[in-house]
Amino acid sequence: xxxxxxxxxxxxxxxxxxxxxxxxxxxxxxxxxxxxxxxxxxxxxxxxxxxxxxxxxxxxxxxxxxxxxxxxxxxxxxxxxxxxxxxxxxxxxxxxxxxxxxxxxxxxxxxxxxxxxxxxxxxxxxxxxxxxxxxxxxxxxxxxxxxxxxxxxxxxxxxxxxxxxxxxxxxxxxxxxxxxxxxxxxxxxxxxxxxxxxxxxxxxxxxxxxxxxxxxxxxxxxxxxxxxxxxxxxxxxxxxxxxxxxxxxxxxxxxxxxxxxxxxxxxxxxxxxxxxxxxxxxxxxxxxxxxxxxxxxxxxxxxxxxxxxxxxxxxxxxxxxxxxxxxxxxxxxxxxxxx
Amino acid sequence: xxxxxxxxxxxxxxxxxxxxxxxxxxxxxxxxxxxxxxxxxxxxxxxxxxxxxxxxxxxxxxxxxxxxxxxxxxxxxxxxxxxxxxxxxxxxxxxxxxxxxxxxxxxxxxxxxxxxxxxxxxxxxxxxxxxxxxxxxxxxxxxxxxxxxxxxxxxxxxxxxxxxxxxxxxxxxxxxxxxxxxxxxxxxxxxxxxxxxxxxxxxxxxxxxxxxxxxxxxxxxxxxxxxxxxxxxxxxxxxxxxxxxxxxxxxxxxxxxxxxxxxxx
Numbered sequence: 001x002x003x004x005x006x007x008x009x010x011x012x013x014x015x016x017x018x019x020x021x022x023x024x025x026x027x028x029x030x031x032x033x034x035x036x037x038x039x040x041x042x043x044x045x046x047x048x049x050x051x052x053x054x055x056x057x058x059x060x061x062x063x064x065x066x067x068x069x070x071x072x073x074x075x076x077x078x079x080x081x082x083x084x085x086x087x088x089x090x091x092x093x094x095x096x097x098x099x100x101x102x103x104x105x106x107x108x109x110x111x112x113x114x115x116x117x118x119x120x121x122x123x124x125x126x127x128x129x130x131x132x133x134x135x136x137x138x139x140x141x142x143x144x145x146x147x148x149x150x151x152x153x154x155x156x157x158x159x160x161x162x163x164x165x166x167x168x169x170x171x172x173x174x175x176x177x178x179x180x181x182x183x184x185x186x187x188x189x190x191x192x193x194x195x196x197x198x199x200x201x202x203x204x205x206x207x208x209x210x211x212x213x214x215x216x217x218x219x220x221x222x223x224x225x226x227x228x229x230x231x232x233x234x235x236x237x238x239x240x241x242x243x244x245x246x247x248x249x250x251x252x253x254x255x256x257x258x259x260x261x262x263x264x265x266x267x268x269x270x271x272x273x274x275x276x277x278x279x280x281x282x283x284x285x286x287x288x289x290x291x292x293x294x295x296x297x298x299x300x301x302x303x304x305x306x307x308x309x310x311x312x313x314x315x316x317x318x319x320x321x322x323x324x325x326x327x328x329x330x331x332x333x334x335x336x337x338x339x
Numbered sequence: 340x341x342x343x344x345x346x347x348x349x350x351x352x353x354x355x356x357x358x359x360x361x362x363x364x365x366x367x368x369x370x371x372x373x374x375x376x377x378x379x380x381x382x383x384x385x386x387x388x389x390x391x392x393x394x395x396x397x398x399x400x401x402x403x404x405x406x407x408x409x410x411x412x413x414x415x416x417x418x419x420x421x422x423x424x425x426x427x428x429x430x431x432x433x434x435x436x437x438x439x440x441x442x443x444x445x446x447x448x449x450x451x452x453x454x455x456x457x458x459x460x461x462x463x464x465x466x467x468x469x470x471x472x473x474x475x476x477x478x479x480x481x482x483x484x485x486x487x488x489x490x491x492x493x494x495x496x497x498x499x500x501x502x503x504x505x506x507x508x509x510x511x512x513x514x515x516x517x518x519x520x521x522x523x524x525x526x527x528x529x530x531x532x533x534x535x536x537x538x539x540x541x542x543x544x545x546x547x548x549x550x551x552x553x554x555x556x557x558x559x560x561x562x563x564x565x566x567x568x569x570x571x572x573x574x575x576x577x578x579x580x581x582x583x584x585x586x587x588x589x590x591x592x593x594x595x596x597x598x599x600x601x602x603x604x
Binding site: 224 | 372490491493494496497498500501502503504505506507548551552553554555556557
């Protein structure tokens with residue numbers, strides 16, 4: 001094969017890729033989004049496929065394929081989903097760490113999200129905190145705090161009120177200067193000039209937001225997400241509409257923000273973060289002013305967000321009943337450290 | 340009444356009033372939104388100090404009031420941000436300090452108190468060319484500033500932390516807003532007086548806040564009401580041969596009252 005991947009329609013080549021690893025399949029995903037060809041009429045030729053590639057082929061909806069070098073680990077996936085396959089050579093496994101990391105108990109959606117994160121095809125960025133120490137009015141709030149979050153990962157931080165959860169978020173946002181340690185968002189050190197230029201990549205939902213009574217429409221609140229960057233008016237409108245449609249609040253775009261319910265306000269605030277293309281989302285007690293219905297809706301929205309755009313999300317809350325619904329990893333902030 | 344406009348001071352006063360009527364209420368929106376109401380009391384007293392100093396030094400009081408107000412707001416803002424002190428309390432402190440110093444200057448340099456306190460009433464018809472052009476230019480700068488930075492200002496007014504995390508230079512905008520407020524108050528004092536400047540500065544923004552549903556409409560309505568009060572109030576003052584600033588203030592208050600009562604019904 002002269003290309004890494006070839007897509008055929010009625011024996012005509014309609015798409016090729018010369019990328020490596022899983023990237024040809026992610027490129028194909030983008031092609032298929034914009035293609036009008038019925039997917040069942042397509043035939044895929046790939047150089048190498050293991051379990052990971054097989055899962056992606058299934059996820060793309062491809063039904064027929066030829067693989068030059070096929071791993072035995074891909075067969076159960078193809079057979080489970082009824083994919084017609086042929087191959088040139090079969091091996092018991094291929095040298096790929098990703099294939100080893102896919103667990104049998106993972107669902108197709110979990111596998112797909114895992115592969116996207118591994119390929120950097122999620123909105124999320126990395127967060128690395130090392131030996132962080134923060135003092136407020138001479139009192140130590142955080143000490144030697146360490147945290148490492150990968151792209152598109154989520155974490156819930158629990159702890160008592162006044163334990164330093166908000167201080168941690170404000171330190172990550174650069175609103176509080178640490179006395180020691182470093183915070184890296186992606187490759188940028190918080191406080192550096194590079195970070196300053198891309199500050200909008202960190203979205204923030206604070207506790208006070210639901211009490212704001214400033215005369216402002218929902219669409220204007222979402223527009224705040226792009227107020228720190230220079231874009232054309234048409235791009236601005238497009239991003240606002242897209243973010244509001246994704247979060248299901250486009251119908252209330254002209255409503256006054258302070259007249260909305262707590263749940264609707266949080267929906268708008270998440271739309272604001274999406275509008276600013278936030279790669280790291282910090283949520284500070286987002287259920288503080290929500291009733292049960294609002295909490296349920298917010299949980300659904302966050303789970304949906306973690307599966308689609310998948311920004312890296314750090315949520316602090318003392319509402320453990322609600323955070324349990326999210327099924328995200330938990331840590332506890334106690335004595336200035338994460339446990 | 341039309342023939343009165345053939346008098347240069349009246350024509351100049353009317354032109355300036357139209358410009359400031361439409362532009363200055365934008366500052367009123369800033370004052371309301373950023374809860375800077377105590378600041379304007381400090382600026383009023385600062386203007387009296389500036390006037391007393393200028394008269395003692397025999398220089399133009401307009402420049403003196405402007406300079407003192409700028410120094411006061413910069414000091415107040417710097418102290419509130421760096422020392423994390425309450426802006427309201429600092430405003431009260433500077434207000435007391437300003438008026439105390441003003442009366443020390445009045446006493447020490449035997450400045451006629453009447454001349455200093457004339458700032459309380461304003462003098463629309465005694466504008467020199469610099470003041471005339473300066474006020475028009477500042478009004479235009481204010482409108483352009485609002486139009487160009489409307490997105491960033493909306494973010495700052497909504498929530499300071501959210502603005503910062505969206506990439507807006509919130510601190511920079513805060514300082515600019517404070518400076519604009521200082522210049523607006525000093526200019527408005529010269530034109531319509533300390534006691535009546537709220538008719539142009541705050542009442543239009545207050546009325547707009549009752550019916551505005553968005554930030555954009557609040558700014559536009561404030562500007563509309565300000566322009567209406569200034570122009571109609573001025574014409575009424577000529578018609579009934581009343582002081583312009585007082586007539587504008589009474590007209591604005593009457594409209595405010597009618598709208599409040601109508602809203603209650």
